[in-house]
Amino acid sequence: MKKEQDISELERKFQEKIDQDIKIEPKDWMPDNYRKTLIRQISQHAHSEVVGMLPEGNWITRAPNLRRKAVLLAKVQDEAGHGLYLYSATETLGADREDCIDDLHSGKAKYSSIFNYPTLTWADMGAVGWLVDGAAIMNQVPLCRCSYGPYARAMVKVCKEESFHQRQGYEIMMALAAGSVEQKEMAQDALNRFWWPSLMMFGPPDEDSKHTKQSMDWRIKRHSNDELRQMMVDITVPQAEAIGLTIPDADLKWNEEKGGYDYGEIDWDEFWNVVKGNGPCNKDRIDTRRKAKENGAWVREAANAHAEKRKARKLRRAS
Amino acid sequence: MNSLFEYLIRLGDDSLILGHRLSEWCGHGPVLEEDIAMTNISLDLIGQTTSIFEYAGKVEGKGRSEDDIAFLRYQKDYKNLLLVERPNGDFGVTMMRQFLFDAFRKPLFERLVNASDAQLSAIAAKSLKETIYHLRHSSEWIIRLGDGTEESHQRIQDALDELWKYTAEMFVEDEVDESLLADGILPSMKGLKEEWMATVNSVLEQATLTIPTNNWEQHGGRNGKHSEHLGFILTELQYMQRAYPGMEW
Ligand SMILES: [Fe+2]
Ligand SMILES: [Fe+2]
Numbered sequence: 001m002k003k004e005q006d007i008s009e010l011e012r013k014f015q016e017k018i019d020q021d022i023k024i025e026p027k028d029w030m031p032d033n034y035r036k037t038l039i040r041q042i043s044q045h046a047h048s049e050v051v052g053m054l055p056e057g058n059w060i061t062r063a064p065n066l067r068r069k070a071v072l073l074a075k076v077q078d079e080a081g082h083g084l085y086l087y088s089a090t091e092t093l094g095a096d097r098e099d100c101i102d103d104l105h106s107g108k109a110k111y112s113s114i115f116n117y118p119t120l121t122w123a124d125m126g127a128v129g130w131l132v133d134g135a136a137i138m139n140q141v142p143l144c145r146c147s148y149g150p151y152a153r154a155m156v157k158v159c160k161e162e163s164f165h166q167r168q169g170y171e172i173m174m175a176l177a178a179g180s181v182e183q184k185e186m187a188q189d190a191l192n193r194f195w196w197p198s199l200m201m202f203g204p205p206d207e208d209s210k211h212t213k214q215s216m217d218w219r220i221k222r223h224s225n226d227e228l229r230q231m232m233v234d235i236t237v238p239q240a241e242a243i244g245l246t247i248p249d250a251d252l253k254w255n256e257e258k259g260g261y262d263y264g265e266i267d268w269d270e271f272w273n274v275v276k277g278n279g280p281c282n283k284d285r286i287d288t289r290r291k292a293k294e295n296g297a298w299v300r301e302a303a304n305a306h307a308e309k310r311k312a313r314k315l316r317r318a319s
Numbered sequence: 320m321n322s323l324f325e326y327l328i329r330l331g332d333d334s335l336i337l338g339h340r341l342s343e344w345c346g347h348g349p350v351l352e353e354d355i356a357m358t359n360i361s362l363d364l365i366g367q368t369t370s371i372f373e374y375a376g377k378v379e380g381k382g383r384s385e386d387d388i389a390f391l392r393y394q395k396d397y398k399n400l401l402l403v404e405r406p407n408g409d410f411g412v413t414m415m416r417q418f419l420f421d422a423f424r425k426p427l428f429e430r431l432v433n434a435s436d437a438q439l440s441a442i443a444a445k446s447l448k449e450t451i452y453h454l455r456h457s458s459e460w461i462i463r464l465g466d467g468t469e470e471s472h473q474r475i476q477d478a479l480d481e482l483w484k485y486t487a488e489m490f491v492e493d494e495v496d497e498s499l500l501a502d503g504i505l506p507s508m509k510g511l512k513e514e515w516m517a518t519v520n521s522v523l524e525q526a527t528l529t530i531p532t533n534n535w536e537q538h539g540g541r542n543g544k545h546s547e548h549l550g551f552i553l554t555e556l557q558y559m560q561r562a563y564p565g566m567e568w
Contacts, residue, residue: 053354054346057345057346057347060343060345061342061555062555062556062559063559064560064566065389065390065560066365066368066369066385066386067369069342069365070362070365070366070369073342073361073362073365074358074362076345076346077345077354077355077358080351080358081355083351084351084352087351122559122568172568175567175568176568179566179567179568180566182563182566183566288346291347292346292348292349295347295349295409295410296348296349296350296353298409298468298470298471298474299349299350299410299411299471300349300350301467301468301470301471302464302467302468302470302471303463303467305471306462306463306464306467
Protein backbone atom coordinates (compact mmCIF):
# COMPACT_ATOMS: atom_id res chain seq x y z
CA MET A 1 0.00 0.00 0.00
CA LYS A 2 1.11 3.50 -0.83
CA LYS A 3 1.81 5.92 1.94
CA GLU A 4 -0.64 8.75 2.39
CA GLN A 5 2.07 11.19 1.42
CA ASP A 6 2.60 9.43 -1.91
CA ILE A 7 -1.10 9.50 -2.63
CA SER A 8 -1.38 13.18 -2.03
CA GLU A 9 1.66 13.71 -4.22
CA LEU A 10 -0.02 11.66 -6.98
CA GLU A 11 -3.21 13.60 -6.56
CA ARG A 12 -1.33 16.86 -6.78
CA LYS A 13 0.34 15.80 -10.02
CA PHE A 14 -2.96 14.51 -11.36
CA GLN A 15 -4.69 17.81 -10.69
CA GLU A 16 -1.76 19.65 -12.24
CA LYS A 17 -2.18 17.72 -15.46
CA ILE A 18 -5.87 18.46 -15.46
CA ASP A 19 -5.26 22.13 -14.90
CA GLN A 20 -2.88 22.17 -17.86
CA ASP A 21 -5.50 20.44 -19.98
CA ILE A 22 -3.35 17.34 -20.42
CA LYS A 23 -5.60 14.34 -21.11
CA ILE A 24 -5.78 11.52 -18.61
CA GLU A 25 -5.31 8.18 -20.34
CA PRO A 26 -6.45 4.70 -19.17
CA LYS A 27 -3.03 3.65 -17.86
CA ASP A 28 -2.38 6.88 -15.95
CA TRP A 29 -2.85 7.04 -12.22
CA MET A 30 -6.16 8.58 -11.22
CA PRO A 31 -8.02 9.01 -7.94
CA ASP A 32 -10.57 6.30 -7.24
CA ASN A 33 -13.36 8.81 -7.17
CA TYR A 34 -12.43 10.23 -10.54
CA ARG A 35 -12.58 6.71 -11.96
CA LYS A 36 -15.90 5.99 -10.26
CA THR A 37 -17.44 9.28 -11.32
CA LEU A 38 -16.43 8.66 -14.91
CA ILE A 39 -17.69 5.08 -14.94
CA ARG A 40 -21.00 6.29 -13.54
CA GLN A 41 -21.30 9.14 -16.01
CA ILE A 42 -20.13 7.30 -19.12
CA SER A 43 -22.21 4.19 -18.47
CA GLN A 44 -25.28 6.36 -17.81
CA HIS A 45 -24.54 8.05 -21.07
CA ALA A 46 -24.22 4.68 -22.83
CA HIS A 47 -27.50 3.49 -21.33
CA SER A 48 -29.19 6.69 -22.52
CA GLU A 49 -28.06 6.03 -26.07
CA VAL A 50 -29.38 2.49 -26.00
CA VAL A 51 -32.66 3.16 -24.19
CA GLY A 52 -33.00 6.20 -26.43
CA MET A 53 -33.28 3.87 -29.43
CA LEU A 54 -36.69 2.73 -28.23
CA PRO A 55 -38.90 5.83 -28.44
CA GLU A 56 -37.67 6.46 -31.98
CA GLY A 57 -37.49 2.82 -32.97
CA ASN A 58 -41.18 2.94 -32.16
CA TRP A 59 -41.88 4.91 -35.37
CA ILE A 60 -39.57 3.29 -37.91
CA THR A 61 -42.21 0.91 -39.25
CA ARG A 62 -44.72 3.78 -39.44
CA ALA A 63 -42.53 6.48 -40.98
CA PRO A 64 -44.57 8.41 -43.55
CA ASN A 65 -42.31 7.95 -46.56
CA LEU A 66 -39.23 6.06 -47.68
CA ARG A 67 -36.81 8.94 -47.22
CA ARG A 68 -37.93 9.66 -43.66
CA LYS A 69 -37.83 5.96 -42.88
CA ALA A 70 -34.24 5.68 -44.10
CA VAL A 71 -33.13 8.77 -42.22
CA LEU A 72 -34.77 7.58 -39.01
CA LEU A 73 -33.21 4.14 -39.38
CA ALA A 74 -29.80 5.71 -39.89
CA LYS A 75 -30.29 7.89 -36.84
CA VAL A 76 -31.33 5.08 -34.53
CA GLN A 77 -28.45 3.01 -35.85
CA ASP A 78 -26.08 5.84 -34.91
CA GLU A 79 -27.43 5.78 -31.37
CA ALA A 80 -26.61 2.08 -31.10
CA GLY A 81 -23.10 2.93 -32.30
CA HIS A 82 -22.83 5.66 -29.65
CA GLY A 83 -23.84 3.10 -27.04
CA LEU A 84 -21.04 0.83 -28.24
CA TYR A 85 -18.29 3.49 -28.16
CA LEU A 86 -19.37 4.55 -24.73
CA TYR A 87 -19.49 1.06 -23.27
CA SER A 88 -15.97 0.62 -24.67
CA ALA A 89 -14.92 3.84 -22.96
CA THR A 90 -16.17 2.49 -19.62
CA GLU A 91 -14.14 -0.66 -20.23
CA THR A 92 -10.96 1.42 -20.48
CA LEU A 93 -11.69 2.34 -16.86
CA GLY A 94 -11.94 -1.29 -15.83
CA ALA A 95 -15.73 -1.58 -15.90
CA ASP A 96 -17.43 -4.55 -17.53
CA ARG A 97 -20.05 -3.89 -20.22
CA GLU A 98 -22.31 -6.72 -19.07
CA ASP A 99 -22.16 -5.60 -15.43
CA CYS A 100 -23.05 -2.08 -16.49
CA ILE A 101 -26.02 -3.39 -18.45
CA ASP A 102 -27.16 -5.49 -15.52
CA ASP A 103 -27.09 -2.36 -13.37
CA LEU A 104 -29.34 -0.68 -15.89
CA HIS A 105 -31.78 -3.56 -15.84
CA SER A 106 -31.86 -3.77 -12.06
CA GLY A 107 -32.58 -0.06 -11.82
CA LYS A 108 -29.29 0.66 -10.06
CA ALA A 109 -27.94 2.67 -12.98
CA LYS A 110 -29.83 5.61 -14.42
CA TYR A 111 -30.30 6.88 -17.96
CA SER A 112 -31.63 10.13 -19.33
CA SER A 113 -35.19 10.57 -18.08
CA ILE A 114 -36.36 12.05 -21.35
CA PHE A 115 -36.65 8.55 -22.79
CA ASN A 116 -39.35 7.72 -20.27
CA TYR A 117 -41.77 9.87 -22.23
CA PRO A 118 -43.79 8.18 -24.99
CA THR A 119 -43.57 9.06 -28.68
CA LEU A 120 -47.21 9.39 -29.68
CA THR A 121 -47.18 10.87 -33.16
CA TRP A 122 -44.85 11.22 -36.11
CA ALA A 123 -44.17 14.80 -35.01
CA ASP A 124 -42.48 13.38 -31.93
CA MET A 125 -39.70 12.17 -34.23
CA GLY A 126 -39.24 15.80 -35.12
CA ALA A 127 -39.42 17.05 -31.55
CA VAL A 128 -37.05 14.38 -30.25
CA GLY A 129 -34.43 15.05 -32.91
CA TRP A 130 -34.71 18.80 -32.64
CA LEU A 131 -34.95 19.15 -28.85
CA VAL A 132 -33.55 15.98 -27.33
CA ASP A 133 -30.61 15.59 -29.67
CA GLY A 134 -30.28 19.37 -29.52
CA ALA A 135 -29.95 19.21 -25.74
CA ALA A 136 -27.59 16.25 -26.05
CA ILE A 137 -25.30 18.33 -28.29
CA MET A 138 -25.35 21.14 -25.77
CA ASN A 139 -24.27 18.67 -23.08
CA GLN A 140 -21.77 16.82 -25.21
CA VAL A 141 -19.86 19.48 -27.11
CA PRO A 142 -18.05 20.54 -23.92
CA LEU A 143 -17.35 16.85 -23.22
CA CYS A 144 -15.16 16.74 -26.34
CA ARG A 145 -12.67 18.59 -24.12
CA CYS A 146 -13.26 16.40 -21.09
CA SER A 147 -10.12 15.51 -19.14
CA TYR A 148 -10.47 11.77 -19.75
CA GLY A 149 -9.00 11.02 -23.19
CA PRO A 150 -11.13 8.07 -24.35
CA TYR A 151 -14.37 9.83 -23.33
CA ALA A 152 -13.34 13.06 -25.02
CA ARG A 153 -12.46 11.24 -28.23
CA ALA A 154 -15.69 9.23 -28.22
CA MET A 155 -17.57 12.51 -27.85
CA VAL A 156 -15.90 14.06 -30.89
CA LYS A 157 -17.23 11.21 -33.02
CA VAL A 158 -20.64 11.27 -31.35
CA CYS A 159 -21.13 15.02 -31.65
CA LYS A 160 -20.68 15.00 -35.42
CA GLU A 161 -23.54 12.54 -35.70
CA GLU A 162 -25.68 14.33 -33.14
CA SER A 163 -25.75 17.45 -35.24
CA PHE A 164 -27.16 15.40 -38.14
CA HIS A 165 -29.77 14.05 -35.71
CA GLN A 166 -30.74 17.50 -34.57
CA ARG A 167 -31.02 18.69 -38.14
CA GLN A 168 -33.19 15.80 -39.31
CA GLY A 169 -35.50 16.43 -36.35
CA TYR A 170 -35.81 20.12 -37.07
CA GLU A 171 -36.39 19.32 -40.74
CA ILE A 172 -39.31 17.08 -39.80
CA MET A 173 -40.77 19.93 -37.74
CA MET A 174 -40.22 22.39 -40.59
CA ALA A 175 -42.11 20.17 -42.99
CA LEU A 176 -44.97 19.77 -40.54
CA ALA A 177 -45.11 23.43 -39.66
CA ALA A 178 -45.34 24.26 -43.35
CA GLY A 179 -47.99 21.62 -43.91
CA SER A 180 -51.71 21.18 -43.37
CA VAL A 181 -53.68 22.25 -40.32
CA GLU A 182 -53.43 18.71 -38.92
CA GLN A 183 -49.70 18.65 -39.43
CA LYS A 184 -49.18 22.01 -37.72
CA GLU A 185 -51.28 20.84 -34.82
CA MET A 186 -49.26 17.67 -34.60
CA ALA A 187 -46.02 19.65 -34.53
CA GLN A 188 -47.24 22.07 -31.87
CA ASP A 189 -48.54 19.23 -29.73
CA ALA A 190 -45.17 17.47 -29.88
CA LEU A 191 -43.38 20.67 -28.92
CA ASN A 192 -45.80 21.15 -26.02
CA ARG A 193 -45.07 17.71 -24.67
CA PHE A 194 -41.30 17.67 -25.19
CA TRP A 195 -40.33 21.24 -24.32
CA TRP A 196 -40.19 20.99 -20.54
CA PRO A 197 -38.75 17.47 -20.36
CA SER A 198 -36.01 18.64 -22.74
CA LEU A 199 -35.08 21.48 -20.41
CA MET A 200 -35.00 18.98 -17.56
CA MET A 201 -32.35 17.01 -19.48
CA PHE A 202 -29.67 19.35 -18.13
CA GLY A 203 -30.34 18.12 -14.64
CA PRO A 204 -31.46 19.86 -11.44
CA PRO A 205 -30.78 23.54 -10.83
CA ASP A 206 -27.20 24.37 -9.84
CA GLU A 207 -28.03 24.88 -6.18
CA ASP A 208 -29.34 21.27 -5.94
CA SER A 209 -26.75 19.56 -8.10
CA LYS A 210 -24.52 17.43 -5.93
CA HIS A 211 -21.94 16.39 -8.55
CA THR A 212 -21.25 19.65 -10.32
CA LYS A 213 -18.43 21.21 -8.27
CA GLN A 214 -16.05 18.23 -8.18
CA SER A 215 -16.76 17.39 -11.84
CA MET A 216 -15.90 20.96 -12.82
CA ASP A 217 -12.59 20.77 -10.92
CA TRP A 218 -11.80 17.55 -12.72
CA ARG A 219 -12.84 19.06 -16.04
CA ILE A 220 -15.35 16.32 -16.65
CA LYS A 221 -17.88 19.07 -16.72
CA ARG A 222 -17.25 22.54 -18.05
CA HIS A 223 -20.55 24.34 -17.63
CA SER A 224 -23.15 24.17 -14.91
CA ASN A 225 -26.59 22.68 -15.53
CA ASP A 226 -28.25 26.10 -15.52
CA GLU A 227 -25.72 27.59 -17.92
CA LEU A 228 -26.34 24.80 -20.41
CA ARG A 229 -30.10 25.10 -19.98
CA GLN A 230 -29.91 28.83 -20.69
CA MET A 231 -27.91 28.14 -23.86
CA MET A 232 -30.54 25.63 -24.97
CA VAL A 233 -33.39 28.08 -24.45
CA ASP A 234 -31.57 30.89 -26.23
CA ILE A 235 -30.80 28.77 -29.25
CA THR A 236 -34.16 27.02 -29.51
CA VAL A 237 -36.63 29.87 -29.08
CA PRO A 238 -35.70 31.59 -32.37
CA GLN A 239 -35.78 28.22 -34.14
CA ALA A 240 -39.35 27.70 -32.98
CA GLU A 241 -40.29 31.21 -34.03
CA ALA A 242 -38.74 30.73 -37.44
CA ILE A 243 -41.20 27.97 -38.26
CA GLY A 244 -44.18 29.50 -36.53
CA LEU A 245 -44.38 27.23 -33.48
CA THR A 246 -45.03 28.53 -29.98
CA ILE A 247 -42.88 27.59 -26.98
CA PRO A 248 -45.36 26.47 -24.30
CA ASP A 249 -44.14 28.92 -21.66
CA ALA A 250 -46.21 32.00 -20.80
CA ASP A 251 -43.29 33.48 -18.85
CA LEU A 252 -40.82 33.30 -21.69
CA LYS A 253 -39.41 36.77 -22.32
CA TRP A 254 -36.27 38.26 -23.83
CA ASN A 255 -34.11 39.84 -21.17
CA GLU A 256 -32.05 42.56 -22.77
CA GLU A 257 -29.82 42.96 -19.75
CA LYS A 258 -28.60 39.38 -19.59
CA GLY A 259 -28.78 38.93 -23.35
CA GLY A 260 -30.89 35.81 -22.99
CA TYR A 261 -34.41 34.64 -22.38
CA ASP A 262 -36.08 34.45 -19.00
CA TYR A 263 -38.15 31.35 -18.80
CA GLY A 264 -40.79 29.93 -16.50
CA GLU A 265 -40.55 27.63 -13.51
CA ILE A 266 -39.59 24.04 -14.30
CA ASP A 267 -41.70 21.40 -12.57
CA TRP A 268 -38.95 19.68 -10.63
CA ASP A 269 -41.46 17.40 -8.89
CA GLU A 270 -42.22 15.89 -12.25
CA PHE A 271 -38.49 15.52 -12.94
CA TRP A 272 -37.76 13.71 -9.66
CA ASN A 273 -40.79 11.50 -10.09
CA VAL A 274 -39.64 10.35 -13.50
CA VAL A 275 -36.10 9.83 -12.18
CA LYS A 276 -37.53 7.71 -9.37
CA GLY A 277 -39.29 5.48 -11.88
CA ASN A 278 -42.72 7.04 -12.09
CA GLY A 279 -42.51 8.34 -15.64
CA PRO A 280 -45.00 7.21 -18.26
CA CYS A 281 -42.64 4.63 -19.81
CA ASN A 282 -39.93 3.75 -17.26
CA LYS A 283 -41.10 0.21 -16.74
CA ASP A 284 -41.76 -0.43 -20.43
CA ARG A 285 -38.32 0.78 -21.44
CA ILE A 286 -36.44 -1.36 -18.94
CA ASP A 287 -38.67 -4.38 -19.54
CA THR A 288 -37.97 -4.08 -23.25
CA ARG A 289 -34.23 -3.92 -22.76
CA ARG A 290 -34.27 -6.77 -20.26
CA LYS A 291 -36.35 -8.91 -22.61
CA ALA A 292 -33.94 -8.20 -25.48
CA LYS A 293 -31.10 -9.43 -23.30
CA GLU A 294 -32.98 -12.51 -22.10
CA ASN A 295 -34.21 -13.45 -25.57
CA GLY A 296 -30.71 -13.04 -26.92
CA ALA A 297 -28.99 -15.17 -24.28
CA TRP A 298 -29.04 -18.34 -26.37
CA VAL A 299 -27.58 -16.43 -29.33
CA ARG A 300 -24.67 -15.08 -27.30
CA GLU A 301 -24.06 -18.51 -25.77
CA ALA A 302 -24.05 -20.07 -29.23
CA ALA A 303 -21.58 -17.50 -30.53
CA ASN A 304 -19.25 -18.19 -27.62
CA ALA A 305 -19.59 -21.95 -27.95
CA HIS A 306 -18.89 -21.76 -31.66
CA ALA A 307 -15.82 -19.59 -31.14
CA GLU A 308 -14.52 -22.11 -28.59
CA LYS A 309 -15.09 -25.00 -30.98
CA ARG A 310 -13.21 -23.23 -33.73
CA LYS A 311 -10.32 -22.46 -31.45
CA ALA A 312 -10.15 -26.10 -30.34
CA ARG A 313 -10.26 -27.33 -33.94
CA LYS A 314 -7.47 -24.97 -34.93
CA LEU A 315 -5.32 -26.16 -32.05
CA ARG A 316 -5.96 -29.77 -32.96
CA ARG A 317 -4.96 -29.13 -36.55
CA ALA A 318 -1.83 -27.31 -35.46
CA SER A 319 -0.65 -30.12 -33.16
CA MET B 320 -49.69 -5.57 -68.41
CA ASN B 321 -46.26 -3.98 -68.47
CA SER B 322 -43.88 -6.82 -67.69
CA LEU B 323 -40.93 -4.65 -66.71
CA PHE B 324 -43.11 -2.71 -64.29
CA GLU B 325 -44.43 -5.93 -62.81
CA TYR B 326 -40.91 -7.32 -62.49
CA LEU B 327 -39.70 -4.19 -60.70
CA ILE B 328 -42.65 -4.35 -58.33
CA ARG B 329 -41.72 -7.90 -57.36
CA LEU B 330 -38.08 -6.97 -56.89
CA GLY B 331 -38.91 -3.84 -54.91
CA ASP B 332 -41.54 -5.47 -52.74
CA ASP B 333 -39.06 -8.13 -51.62
CA SER B 334 -36.72 -5.37 -50.47
CA LEU B 335 -39.47 -3.29 -48.91
CA ILE B 336 -41.14 -6.02 -46.90
CA LEU B 337 -37.92 -7.65 -45.70
CA GLY B 338 -36.54 -4.21 -44.84
CA HIS B 339 -39.68 -3.59 -42.82
CA ARG B 340 -39.36 -6.89 -40.98
CA LEU B 341 -35.71 -6.26 -40.11
CA SER B 342 -36.49 -2.78 -38.89
CA GLU B 343 -38.85 -4.30 -36.34
CA TRP B 344 -35.74 -5.60 -34.57
CA CYS B 345 -34.36 -2.14 -33.92
CA GLY B 346 -33.66 -1.88 -30.18
CA HIS B 347 -34.48 -5.53 -29.51
CA GLY B 348 -31.43 -7.36 -30.89
CA PRO B 349 -29.48 -10.01 -28.96
CA VAL B 350 -26.40 -7.75 -28.83
CA LEU B 351 -25.88 -4.12 -29.75
CA GLU B 352 -23.66 -5.12 -32.66
CA GLU B 353 -26.59 -6.99 -34.19
CA ASP B 354 -28.93 -4.04 -33.70
CA ILE B 355 -26.46 -2.13 -35.81
CA ALA B 356 -26.05 -4.88 -38.40
CA MET B 357 -29.77 -5.51 -38.84
CA THR B 358 -30.56 -1.81 -39.08
CA ASN B 359 -27.82 -1.50 -41.63
CA ILE B 360 -29.25 -4.28 -43.78
CA SER B 361 -32.71 -2.81 -43.39
CA LEU B 362 -31.36 0.56 -44.55
CA ASP B 363 -29.81 -1.06 -47.63
CA LEU B 364 -33.11 -2.74 -48.43
CA ILE B 365 -35.10 0.47 -48.03
CA GLY B 366 -32.55 2.20 -50.27
CA GLN B 367 -33.01 -0.51 -52.90
CA THR B 368 -36.77 -0.13 -52.63
CA THR B 369 -36.46 3.58 -53.27
CA SER B 370 -34.41 3.26 -56.45
CA ILE B 371 -36.42 0.33 -57.76
CA PHE B 372 -39.79 2.06 -57.26
CA GLU B 373 -38.51 5.36 -58.58
CA TYR B 374 -37.70 3.53 -61.76
CA ALA B 375 -40.93 1.52 -61.70
CA GLY B 376 -42.86 4.81 -61.58
CA LYS B 377 -41.05 6.01 -64.69
CA VAL B 378 -41.61 2.74 -66.50
CA GLU B 379 -45.29 2.85 -65.68
CA GLY B 380 -45.57 6.44 -66.85
CA LYS B 381 -48.57 7.40 -64.74
CA GLY B 382 -46.71 9.86 -62.58
CA ARG B 383 -46.56 7.70 -59.48
CA SER B 384 -43.66 8.40 -57.12
CA GLU B 385 -41.66 5.76 -55.24
CA ASP B 386 -43.71 6.59 -52.15
CA ASP B 387 -47.03 6.22 -53.97
CA ILE B 388 -45.94 2.77 -55.03
CA ALA B 389 -44.50 1.75 -51.67
CA PHE B 390 -47.35 3.03 -49.52
CA LEU B 391 -50.50 3.28 -51.56
CA ARG B 392 -51.39 -0.09 -52.96
CA TYR B 393 -53.82 -2.70 -51.72
CA GLN B 394 -52.55 -5.96 -50.31
CA LYS B 395 -53.17 -8.03 -53.44
CA ASP B 396 -51.01 -5.62 -55.45
CA TYR B 397 -47.93 -6.33 -53.35
CA LYS B 398 -45.90 -9.06 -55.06
CA ASN B 399 -43.23 -9.99 -52.55
CA LEU B 400 -42.24 -13.57 -51.75
CA LEU B 401 -44.13 -15.17 -48.89
CA LEU B 402 -40.73 -15.83 -47.33
CA VAL B 403 -39.99 -12.17 -46.61
CA GLU B 404 -43.31 -11.50 -44.89
CA ARG B 405 -42.77 -14.34 -42.40
CA PRO B 406 -42.73 -13.02 -38.84
CA ASN B 407 -39.32 -12.40 -37.27
CA GLY B 408 -39.71 -15.21 -34.74
CA ASP B 409 -36.52 -15.61 -32.73
CA PHE B 410 -33.15 -14.40 -33.99
CA GLY B 411 -32.63 -17.81 -35.60
CA VAL B 412 -35.76 -17.52 -37.75
CA THR B 413 -34.77 -14.01 -38.77
CA MET B 414 -31.26 -15.07 -39.76
CA MET B 415 -32.45 -18.18 -41.60
CA ARG B 416 -35.00 -16.12 -43.55
CA GLN B 417 -32.23 -13.66 -44.34
CA PHE B 418 -29.75 -16.33 -45.38
CA LEU B 419 -32.16 -18.17 -47.70
CA PHE B 420 -33.05 -14.84 -49.28
CA ASP B 421 -29.50 -13.43 -49.54
CA ALA B 422 -28.27 -16.68 -51.11
CA PHE B 423 -30.91 -16.11 -53.81
CA ARG B 424 -30.44 -12.38 -54.22
CA LYS B 425 -26.69 -12.53 -54.79
CA PRO B 426 -26.76 -14.70 -57.92
CA LEU B 427 -29.90 -12.87 -59.04
CA PHE B 428 -28.22 -9.46 -58.92
CA GLU B 429 -25.10 -10.95 -60.53
CA ARG B 430 -27.30 -11.80 -63.50
CA LEU B 431 -29.28 -8.57 -63.47
CA VAL B 432 -26.06 -6.58 -63.70
CA ASN B 433 -26.00 -7.85 -67.30
CA ALA B 434 -29.54 -6.71 -68.04
CA SER B 435 -29.72 -4.77 -71.30
CA ASP B 436 -31.84 -2.22 -69.47
CA ALA B 437 -29.24 0.25 -68.18
CA GLN B 438 -31.27 1.44 -65.22
CA LEU B 439 -31.99 -2.07 -63.98
CA SER B 440 -28.35 -3.00 -64.45
CA ALA B 441 -27.22 -0.01 -62.37
CA ILE B 442 -29.66 -0.83 -59.58
CA ALA B 443 -28.44 -4.43 -59.59
CA ALA B 444 -24.77 -3.40 -59.45
CA LYS B 445 -25.30 -1.28 -56.35
CA SER B 446 -27.55 -3.86 -54.69
CA LEU B 447 -25.10 -6.65 -55.43
CA LYS B 448 -22.37 -4.98 -53.38
CA GLU B 449 -24.76 -4.71 -50.46
CA THR B 450 -26.05 -8.25 -50.85
CA ILE B 451 -22.56 -9.75 -50.77
CA TYR B 452 -22.13 -8.24 -47.33
CA HIS B 453 -25.63 -9.35 -46.22
CA LEU B 454 -24.95 -12.91 -47.33
CA ARG B 455 -21.65 -13.04 -45.50
CA HIS B 456 -23.32 -11.78 -42.34
CA SER B 457 -26.26 -14.19 -42.47
CA SER B 458 -24.09 -17.18 -43.46
CA GLU B 459 -21.80 -16.59 -40.51
CA TRP B 460 -24.74 -16.57 -38.15
CA ILE B 461 -26.22 -19.75 -39.61
CA ILE B 462 -22.89 -21.50 -39.04
CA ARG B 463 -22.45 -20.08 -35.54
CA LEU B 464 -25.96 -21.01 -34.48
CA GLY B 465 -25.94 -24.42 -36.15
CA ASP B 466 -22.54 -25.33 -34.79
CA GLY B 467 -22.99 -23.56 -31.47
CA THR B 468 -24.87 -25.05 -28.54
CA GLU B 469 -27.43 -27.83 -28.54
CA GLU B 470 -30.18 -25.29 -28.03
CA SER B 471 -29.05 -23.01 -30.84
CA HIS B 472 -28.66 -25.98 -33.16
CA GLN B 473 -32.22 -27.08 -32.46
CA ARG B 474 -33.61 -23.57 -32.87
CA ILE B 475 -31.90 -22.91 -36.18
CA GLN B 476 -32.85 -26.34 -37.49
CA ASP B 477 -36.47 -25.56 -36.54
CA ALA B 478 -36.18 -22.27 -38.40
CA LEU B 479 -34.95 -24.06 -41.51
CA ASP B 480 -37.79 -26.60 -41.25
CA GLU B 481 -40.31 -23.77 -40.92
CA LEU B 482 -39.04 -21.68 -43.83
CA TRP B 483 -37.98 -24.29 -46.35
CA LYS B 484 -41.33 -24.53 -48.10
CA TYR B 485 -41.22 -20.83 -48.97
CA THR B 486 -37.98 -21.06 -50.94
CA ALA B 487 -39.33 -22.65 -54.14
CA GLU B 488 -41.26 -19.47 -54.95
CA MET B 489 -38.00 -17.64 -55.57
CA PHE B 490 -37.36 -19.64 -58.73
CA VAL B 491 -40.73 -19.63 -60.43
CA GLU B 492 -40.62 -18.12 -63.89
CA ASP B 493 -44.01 -17.04 -65.20
CA GLU B 494 -45.22 -15.00 -68.16
CA VAL B 495 -43.65 -11.84 -66.71
CA ASP B 496 -40.17 -13.32 -66.70
CA GLU B 497 -40.75 -15.10 -70.00
CA SER B 498 -41.78 -11.97 -71.86
CA LEU B 499 -38.81 -10.00 -70.47
CA LEU B 500 -36.48 -12.82 -71.43
CA ALA B 501 -37.99 -13.03 -74.88
CA ASP B 502 -37.58 -9.27 -75.37
CA GLY B 503 -33.99 -9.52 -74.23
CA ILE B 504 -34.59 -7.13 -71.32
CA LEU B 505 -33.70 -9.74 -68.72
CA PRO B 506 -30.55 -11.81 -69.11
CA SER B 507 -30.84 -15.57 -68.84
CA MET B 508 -31.43 -16.85 -65.33
CA LYS B 509 -29.84 -20.17 -66.16
CA GLY B 510 -28.16 -21.84 -63.20
CA LEU B 511 -29.74 -19.47 -60.66
CA LYS B 512 -31.34 -22.18 -58.58
CA GLU B 513 -28.28 -24.42 -58.78
CA GLU B 514 -26.06 -21.63 -57.53
CA TRP B 515 -28.46 -20.92 -54.69
CA MET B 516 -28.56 -24.59 -53.81
CA ALA B 517 -24.76 -24.80 -53.78
CA THR B 518 -24.51 -21.88 -51.34
CA VAL B 519 -27.23 -23.34 -49.16
CA ASN B 520 -25.62 -26.78 -49.13
CA SER B 521 -22.19 -25.46 -48.29
CA VAL B 522 -23.38 -23.23 -45.42
CA LEU B 523 -25.79 -25.78 -43.99
CA GLU B 524 -23.08 -28.40 -44.04
CA GLN B 525 -20.71 -26.18 -42.06
CA ALA B 526 -23.61 -25.45 -39.73
CA THR B 527 -24.32 -29.19 -39.36
CA LEU B 528 -27.94 -28.63 -40.40
CA THR B 529 -30.17 -30.90 -42.45
CA ILE B 530 -32.46 -29.91 -45.29
CA PRO B 531 -36.01 -31.05 -44.44
CA THR B 532 -37.32 -34.00 -46.40
CA ASN B 533 -40.76 -32.46 -46.81
CA ASN B 534 -40.68 -30.90 -50.27
CA TRP B 535 -44.00 -29.11 -50.11
CA GLU B 536 -43.82 -25.76 -51.91
CA GLN B 537 -45.86 -22.83 -50.68
CA HIS B 538 -46.50 -20.27 -53.41
CA GLY B 539 -48.66 -17.16 -53.62
CA GLY B 540 -46.80 -13.92 -52.94
CA ARG B 541 -45.70 -13.31 -56.53
CA ASN B 542 -49.34 -13.35 -57.58
CA GLY B 543 -50.56 -11.24 -54.68
CA LYS B 544 -51.95 -14.14 -52.67
CA HIS B 545 -50.38 -13.46 -49.32
CA SER B 546 -50.36 -14.87 -45.82
CA GLU B 547 -52.33 -13.19 -43.05
CA HIS B 548 -49.16 -11.45 -41.94
CA LEU B 549 -48.86 -8.98 -44.79
CA GLY B 550 -52.05 -7.16 -43.84
CA PHE B 551 -50.57 -6.21 -40.49
CA ILE B 552 -47.30 -5.14 -42.04
CA LEU B 553 -49.22 -2.86 -44.39
CA THR B 554 -51.33 -1.50 -41.57
CA GLU B 555 -48.20 -0.12 -39.96
CA LEU B 556 -46.37 0.73 -43.15
CA GLN B 557 -49.29 2.68 -44.60
CA TYR B 558 -50.62 4.17 -41.40
CA MET B 559 -49.48 7.75 -41.95
CA GLN B 560 -50.26 7.83 -45.67
CA ARG B 561 -53.74 6.46 -45.06
CA ALA B 562 -54.52 8.58 -42.00
CA TYR B 563 -53.23 11.82 -43.56
CA PRO B 564 -53.79 11.40 -47.29
CA GLY B 565 -51.91 13.51 -49.77
CA MET B 566 -49.61 15.34 -47.39
CA GLU B 567 -45.93 16.15 -47.67
CA TRP B 568 -43.63 14.93 -44.92
FE1 LIG C 1 -26.47 9.63 -29.51
FE1 LIG D 1 -28.64 11.37 -31.33
